[in-house]
C-alpha cells in the first residue's frame with residue numbers, strides 16, 4: 001500500500017521529531033562525569049539507543065561497574081540534566097504534522113519515554129500534546145518496543161475509527177527498537193526509517209527497509225508534504241471524474 005493511502009501516521013519522538021540523539025548521548029556523558037564514574041564509548045550508547053532510559057542506565061551501570069545506588073542517582077539526575085541541553089522541535093516538523101491533521105490524517109506518538117520525561121521535553125520544545133490524536137508512553141501500556149504489542153492500543157484505536165493496522169505507518173530511527181516492533185506486531189506495520197545518528201541508510205537497507213522509505217532527519221517535512229500532495233492530486237482527479 002502506498003503511503004498516501006495510509007490513514008494513521010505514528011511517530012517516534014527521539015531521533016524522528018526531535019533531533020535528540022547527539023544531545024542525549026551528551027546527557028549520559030554529563031551524568032557519568034558528574035558522578036565521577038568512568039566514561040562510556042559513544043558506540044556503546046548508539047548500539048543500544050532507543051530503549052527505555054531506566055533500562056539504558058541499568059545496562060550502562062553494568063558495563064562500567066556502577067553500584068545500584070549510582071544507577072538510581074543516574075535516573076534521578078536525568079530530568080534535570082536534560083533541561084540543560086538545547087532540545088528543539090523544528091517549526092517545519094510542527095507545520096508538517098499540523099498539515100497532516102488538516103488533510104484528515106490521524107497523527108500518533110509512540111515513545112519509549114515515560115510520561116514525566118515526555119511532558120518535560122514537550123514543555124522544553126513547545127510541542128503541544130494536542131498535535132497528536134493518540135500518545136503512548138511507557139506509562140500508558142505494559143508492552144514496549146521492540147515488542148510488537150506496543151502497537152496494540154494503536155490498532156484498537158484504528159479499529160474504533162474504522163480502519164485497519166495496514167493503514168498505519170510508523171516513523172522510527174532505530175532498527176533494534178522501532179523497526180523490530182513494527183515487524184513483531186501480529187500484522188506487520190509499515191515503517192519509514194529516519195537517519196539521525198543511530199542507524200545509517202545502509203543499515204536500514206540491509207535490514208530490509210526499501211530505499212524510498214529511508215529519509216534523513218531534515219527531510220521529514222518534505223517527505224510528508226510529498227505524500228499529502230499525492231493524496232490531494234488523487235482527490236482532485238476523482239472529483240474531475242465525478243463531474244464528467
Ligand SMILES: [Mg+2]
Nearest residue numbers: 012014015173
Ligand atoms: Mg528514537
